[in-house]
Amino acid sequence: MRTVEEHRAAVLALVSALPAETVELSDSLGRVLAADVVARVDLPGFDNSAMDGYAVRSADVVGATSGSPVVLDVDGDIAAGDTRSHVLRPGVAMRIMTGAPLPEGADAVVPVEDSDGGVERAALSLAAEPGRHLRRRGEDVLAGDVVLRAGSVVTPGRLALIAAANVPEVSVAARPRVAIFSSGDELVPVGHSPRHGEIVNSNGPMLAALVAGADAEVAGVGGLRDEARAVEGLVAFDRDVDLILTTGGVSMGAYDTVKEVLSATGTVEFVKVAMRPGMPQGAGVVGERQTPIITLPGNPVSSFVSFHVFVLPVLRALAGLDPEPTLVEAVAAQGWSTVEGKVEFTRVVLDAEGARPSGGQGSHMLGALADATHLAVVPADRSKIRPGDPVQLLPLVGNN
Ligand SMILES: Nc1nc2c(c(=O)[nH]1)N[C@H]1C(S)=C(S)[C@@H](COP(=O)(O)OP(=O)(O)OC[C@H]3O[C@@H](n4cnc5c(N)ncnc54)[C@H](O)[C@@H]3O)O[C@H]1N2
Ligand code: MOO
Numbered sequence: 230m231r232t233v234e235e236h237r238a239a240v241l242a243l244v245s246a247l248p249a250e251t252v253e254l255s256d257s258l259g260r261v262l263a264a265d266v267v268a269r270v271d272l273p274g275f276d277n278s279a280m281d282g283y284a285v286r287s288a289d290v291v292g293a294t295s296g297s298p299v300v301l302d303v304d305g306d307i308a309a310g311d312t313r314s315h316v317l318r319p320g321v322a323m324r325i326m327t328g329a330p331l332p333e334g335a336d337a338v339v340p341v342e343d344s345d346g347g348v349e350r351a352a353l354s355l356a357a358e359p360g361r362h363l364r365r366r367g368e369d370v371l372a373g374d375v376v377l378r379a380g381s382v383v384t385p386g387r388l389a390l391i392a393a394a395n396v397p398e399v400s401v402a403a404r405p406r407v408a409i410f411s412s413g414d415e416l417v418p419v420g421h422s423p424r425h426g427e428i429v430n431s432n433g434p435m436l437a438a439l440v441a442g443a444d445a446e447v448a449g450v451g452g453l454r455d456e457a458r459a460v461e462g463l464v465a466f467d468r469d470v471d472l473i474l475t476t477g478g479v480s481m482g483a484y485d486t487v488k489e490v491l492s493a494t495g496t497v498e499f500v501k502v503a504m505r506p507g508m509p510q511g512a513g514v515v516g517e518r519q520t521p522i523i524t525l526p527g528n529p530v531s532s533f534v535s536f537h538v539f540v541l542p543v544l545r546a547l548a549g550l551d552p553e554p555t556l557v558e559a560v561a562a563q564g565w566s567t568v569e570g571k572v573e574f575t576r577v578v579l580d581a582e583g584a585r586p587s588g589g590q591g592s593h594m595l596g597a598l599a600d601a602t603h604l605a606v607v608p609a610d611r612s613k614i615r616p617g618d619p620v621q622l623l624p625l626v627g628n629n
Pocket of ligand 2: 531
């Protein structure tokens, strides 16, 4: 039997990084940056006022109070967007608006609330010290600064920073295109009425959601009958996708056609991996384009766990990102038992008290999967987790 690490290395060996794409900033939300973002401008770009009020030389308002205001002549207005160069003469003030450039010579702003609001002459009642109510050029970001590192996800706040830094396009990790096939004669689409012996296909929608949640693109979803002819379609696969995923038909059954047909190609190998759930796995390449394929076990939870353990690293590698999973350290909020000899991926909920199993751990039990936030990675040499034990958690797609 293979170890989890051995099989992860085998699937990673099937792929190499796709070239990064350049997208307009407006299309970058949610994408992963493939290169550092460097500011093209200082932020703020010029010294400006943080308040609507009067630009002054601080020396001219020394000692000003509401009981004893300083009265200064007002030498015009500076609005936000004023591109002229103003000079503030000693002994006078200029009306200035929030965001307007500071006139040369001014070193403070008296807010309009600390004045009589005068237009020709103003009585100022605040002894504004140098720097008061000013926003200095470059105090937030300097041109040439790396404002975001490669690997960061573009969130709305980051998108705003990139825009302010005057960077109109960014380099983002490619979104691998993935085709998904659910195999099994027992499957009917969601919304149809299954007859006795049939079940609703949940793996198809689940994998499509996992692929989309992992920053990849669903290139198509389909079904495969348990017939050699259906699976032979995969052998001749010639569409432009970066990865094929299948579920089902990879175990020891008499109708496990995916395994039967693809084994015969000699380019897809089927193995047992020392993990629970997710023991039967297959991987290789198919078709003229040598498209990488990962065949996941049919049990829904096995498929879900296998996606996180093997497919997610492959999608990250295709996107040019570090494929290594980032594990979270936590403590067990309650104890549970696992099977020795296999790495167990316990579905858990992590809250303030720690991690606890999210419910029944059968590989068919979607009820308990729905609330899980993480997979606890329990090493093969452990058979018991006790309350308070440290545990390593793999965040589920959509929960980190
Ligand atoms: N004799 C043995 N039997 C089994 C073994 C074994 O080693 N020896 N391994 C078991 C393990 S572990 C797993 S996991 C499953 C994997 O089986 P397959 O990948 O061949 O999957 P199927 O037999 O096609 O289906 C298994 C189970 O999952 C349901 N299923 C399949 N596809 C879907 C879908 N798209 N949506 C929802 N549910 C699906 C299917 O109806 C079956 O109940 O094999 C064990 N058996
Ligand atoms: O290893 Mo299977 O994936 O438990 O149901």
